[in-house]
Amino acid sequence: MPDRRLAVTGAGVVAPSGVGLDEFWQATLAGKLCVAAIEGFDATGFPTHIGGQLRDFSAKKFVPKDYRKSIKVMARDIEIAVACADLAVRDAGLVTPGMEGQTPNVEPKRLGCNIGAGLMCAELPELGTALVTSLVDGRFDYKTWGTVGMNNLTPLWLLKYLPNMLSCHTTIIHKAEGPSNNITCGDASGHMSVGEAAQWILRGAADVVIAGSTESKLNPMGLLRQTLMHRTCTTRNDAPATACRPFDAAHAGFAIGEGGGLLILEDMARATARGARIHAELVGFAAACDPQGINLERPTCGNLAAALRNALRTAGIGPQDVGLAIAHGTAVPGEDLVEAAAWTEVFAGVGKLPATTLTGAVGCLFAGASGMDMILACKALAEQVIPPTPNFERPACESVLDFSPAPRQGKFDYAVTSTFTVGGQSAVCVFKRYQP
Numbered sequence: 420m421p422d423r424r425l426a427v428t429g430a431g432v433v434a435p436s437g438v439g440l441d442e443f444w445q446a447t448l449a450g451k452l453c454v455a456a457i458e459g460f461d462a463t464g465f466p467t468h469i470g471g472q473l474r475d476f477s478a479k480k481f482v483p484k485d486y487r488k489s490i491k492v493m494a495r496d497i498e499i500a501v502a503c504a505d506l507a508v509r510d511a512g513l514v515t516p517g518m519e520g521q522t523p524n525v526e527p528k529r530l531g532c533n534i535g536a537g538l539m540c541a542e543l544p545e546l547g548t549a550l551v552t553s554l555v556d557g558r559f560d561y562k563t564w565g566t567v568g569m570n571n572l573t574p575l576w577l578l579k580y581l582p583n584m585l586s587c588h589t590t591i592i593h594k595a596e597g598p599s600n601n602i603t604c605g606d607a608s609g610h611m612s613v614g615e616a617a618q619w620i621l622r623g624a625a626d627v628v629i630a631g632s633t634e635s636k637l638n639p640m641g642l643l644r645q646t647l648m649h650r651t652c653t654t655r656n657d658a659p660a661t662a663c664r665p666f667d668a669a670h671a672g673f674a675i676g677e678g679g680g681l682l683i684l685e686d687m688a689r690a691t692a693r694g695a696r697i698h699a700e701l702v703g704f705a706a707a708c709d710p711q712g713i714n715l716e717r718p719t720c721g722n723l724a725a726a727l728r729n730a731l732r733t734a735g736i737g738p739q740d741v742g743l744a745i746a747h748g749t750a751v752p753g754e755d756l757v758e759a760a761a762w763t764e765v766f767a768g769v770g771k772l773p774a775t776t777l778t779g780a781v782g783c784l785f786a787g788a789s790g791m792d793m794i795l796a797c798k799a800l801a802e803q804v805i806p807p808t809p810n811f812e813r814p815a816c817e818s819v820l821d822f823s824p825a826p827r828q829g830k831f832d833y834a835v836t837s838t839f840t841v842g843g844q845s846a847v848c849v850f851k852r853y854q855p
Contacts, residue, residue: 429511429683471676471782535608609789633679676782703734703849718753742831748776
């Protein structure tokens with residue numbers, strides 16, 4: 420990346436293991452296992468009945484009082500995003516123009532927002548009522564849908580499920596008038612949002628950007644899609660806590676989770692001038708795609724090896740400089756193997772590479788995983804600790820990735836976090852330990 424430095428001054432995370440950076444980090448170090456029987460809907464008709472869910476979570480306490488009525492038009496993904504944004508802003512010591520009773524310390528036109536999202540699923544009770552009233556002689560009728568069925572949906576119904584609304588609500592709450600965007604590229608969305616946000620700062624379009632990703636597929640439609648792709652674990656409904664086993668010899672698919680994380684990216688000179696605490700620096704980014712195209716029957720990690728190489732190049736470092744790898748780790752056997760092979764292809768000459776993934780603890784968060792993982796990288800660098808890999812006992816294959824079920828003290832300057840999608844995309848971010 421160019422000489423201008425990028426500071427990570429804030430981190431807001433909402434995960435099954437904890438809400439807020441400190442709670443999340445302590446739960447991670449303790450190896451807290453959060454996958455359990457799904458409570459939000461009846462999943463007994465599915466082959467898998469388990470998930471990593473947020474309990475007793477609401478965006479209510481994370482938005483201004485005069486904005487709480489808007490929660491009615493927020494899907495779960497949006498609620499998670501506005502909560503992460505509030506946590507990240509406060510963690511950074513920022514006062515945005517939308518925060519009540521305080522003097523802002525960031526100009527609205529210099530405050531940007533770029534939040535990655537996934538495919539947001541409509542709530543079946545809402546949509547189901549409208550569909551039932553559109554039946555004629557037991558069959559769905561488009562004309563009846565247009566004249567009767569749609570009237571059962573609120574006028575703002577669609578706004579609950581548009582992926583750009585994560586950024587929209589966040590910018591409205593914080594009165595951000597700088598660059599704003601949304602990237603919807605599945606699991607890679609968070610890394611790609613952070614990569615683009617970094618460019619805004621580097622080219623002088625913004626001083627501060629809220630960036631990352633959140634998602635919740637913990638609903639019937641989300642579970643159905645992953646079930647049809649045979650990605651979920653169906654063999655451990657009676658032992659949900661140990662169901663997700665990424666890169667382990669007993670891996671058999673994932674449990675669906677929900678959550679995510681948002682970072683505050685800030686121009687380094689601005690951050691140091693205001694005396695901000697700096698978690699880490701963002702020094703490298705790259706994305707890639709699978710040149711063979713989409714084939715859901717063939718395990719792919721989106722040409723991850725190319726993304727890893729290019730991210731290291733933009734960071735100006737080599738494989739030997741990396742002290743921590745945070746892998747995506749879906750726990751789907753074929754996907755684990757191709758991901759491990761990609762890391763091994765790039766890092767083969769450095770011996771074993773300390774690594775971790777949190778899927779075993781919280782389930783697969785999809786787009787939200789990349790936001791959470793980037794925060795994990797920054798915190799690990801700041802604390803000089805290699806987090807544990809929950810439910811890891813024996814490697815599924817030989818690779819450079821060195822996982823451990825226990826936390827390890829380390830001494831490292833760079834952490835690399837990666838993600839990929841079944842659609843054939845990948846993205847990588849490189850973070851550096853902050854040194855004044």
